[in-house]
Amino acid sequence: MPISVWGLAVAQALLMSGNILLVSISALIGQQLAAHPSLITLPIACQFLGLIISTLPAAHLMQKLGRKIGFVIGNLVGLSGTWVAMQGLLQSSLGMFTLGTFLIGIAIGVGQQYRFAALESCGVEFHPRAISMVMAGGVLAAVIGPNLAIWSQQWYQGNPYAGAFYGLFGLYVVALLLILLLPLPRAVPVNRHERVRSYRELFRQPLLLAAVASGMIGYGIMVLIMTATPLAMNHHQHDFFATAQVIQWHVLGMFVPAFFTGALIRRFSTRRVILWGCSALLLSVMINLSGQGFWNYWWGLLWLGIGWNFTFIGATHLLTFSYQPAEKAKVQGINEFMVFSAAAMGSLFAGQGLVMLGWAWLNLFAIPWILLVALLIWRLREPEPLTA
Template sequence: MPITVWGLAVAQALLMSGNILLVSISALVGQELAVHPALITLPIACQFLGLITATLPAAHLMQKLGRKTGFVLGNIIGLLGTWVALQGLVASSLAVFALGTFLIGIAIGVGQQYRFAALEACAPPLHSRAISIVMAGGVLAAIIGPNLAILSQNWHAASPYAGAFYGLFALYVLALLLIVLLPLPKPTISAVKSEIRSYRELFRQPLLMAAVASGMIGYGIMVLIMTATPLAMNHDQHDFNATAYVIQWHVLGMFVPSFFTGSLIRRFTTRRVILWGCGALLLSIAVNLTGQGFWHYWWGLLLLGVGWNFTFIGATHLLTFSYQPAEKAKVQGINEFCVFSAAALGSMFAGQGLVILGWAWLNLFAIPWILIVTLLIWRLKEQTPSAAVSDQP
């Protein structure tokens, strides 16, 4: 595997460490600075807004100027965002802090292209493994992010959360230096100037529809249930330590399978791995519906993480068969926009959904969406050439 792929995996780990760090403290900062309860989640909402805003422009910018230029600009925006957010904390201004998280969200949105950059750094038969290696960086992030949030509490006198942004700044500096040193491929003239199909023509492909839907539903349902779980556990009198333990194992379930997901795709086809992911999501819901004890939540979220891993990595790999080189920015950009819009909706609906529907009905609400993806992927058996559901180009 080329060194570029391993370097991008480390960059992904640094990016996601910062993301986990930010998620760990943003709601707490919002609670401290907000003048109205409805504004508590404003920083998180702005982060998602920044992420979604960046997806399409980042993909097109990288196609024209190259991955390195795009990633460098993204990290610089992230560094600016950490400084702005820190000023918001020092000044006790929720608006300034939210502006900082918006800029950080843009940096996170640009960084979502790391896995696509890994595809360009290796031969097609290695694509599924390259995606898995980059996503496996999340295991390191699951360790760095929460611990950095804890260790940084005494780094700044103004706020117990301000120190976290020094840590976040350091992570972005390391990622920037790494990207500058990596031999990322440059855009080719043919990829920039070739004919590009319209969105209507592209989405007439059942394969592209299935890939985008798999990424959207896998991510959206994961965020929906993951975000609602701490609230549900609190309602059922589980203490914070139990909740933190459940979330920790959920994150491990999300990223540890990345070490072998690529091998499973090569051996059993992308289509089958996505179907297994849908099955794991459904099994997670089944466990959640059987009870609300600690081990129900633990198994439910562990399976939810595995289901996300299989559907997301599988969808990313399947997507590569749906476009020509000149169309990659257009397809990758719209895919990221759709997937992270679904994640944002899941996060925003989780709290209100739990209050309105309750834990059981919130889980039941997710089932039809998973079944739709299952049907779309299942139909590819007859509608897609064998190359599109295997690891061969």
């Protein structure tokens, strides 16, 4: 496997560490700064808004200028966002803090291209393994992110969350230096004579529709429940350490399976792996409905992470069979836009949904969406991509 794939896995780990750090503290900071309960998850929602806005431009920018320049720009925006968020926190300004998370979201959106860059760095036969390796970088993130949230509480006197942003700044600096050193693929000129299909034509493919739906709903449901969990645990008198532990094991559930998801896809088919992911998401909901003790949250979030891993990696693999080279940026961009739009809606609805519906109904809300993905994948009968 090329060294660039290993480097991108580390870059993904640093990116996800920052993301997990924000998930661990952003809702709690929102609770501290917001004047109304409906605004508690506004910083997280704006983080996803920044991510959404950046997806299409990032894909086209990298096709034109190359992966390295695109990733460098993304990390610089992330560094700026970290500083702005810190100023908002210190000044008790929800607006400034939210602007900072918005800029950080742009950086995270650019970083979502890491897995596609890994695909371009190796042969087609290694694609499932390359996707898995990059996503497996999240295992390191599962250790760094929650622990950084705990350790950094002692780094700044007067505010338990301010130190986390010093840590986040450091992560982005290391990622920037790594990207500068990696031999990433250069921009490949597009053949202007090759026909590029319209979005309508592209989405007439059951394969593309199923791949995008799997990514959207798998990610959206995961973010909905994950974002609501710290608030629900706080409501049920669980301390911050317990919450950080639950989030840490959730992230391990998200990324540890990535070490063998590629092998499972090669052996059993992408279709079957995504269906297993839907089953894991349903199991998570059932566990969450069974009680509000620490171990209910622990097991529920662990299976939520596993379900996300199978649906998201499976969806990424399916997507690669749905476009021609000239359509790459177009399809990758619209996929990221739609997937993270669903994630943003999940994060925005999490706080208000928890207040309006309660933890049980919030979980019940997820069931029909999971079943919809399972139906689309079950009906898919494309032999080549499903056995690739």
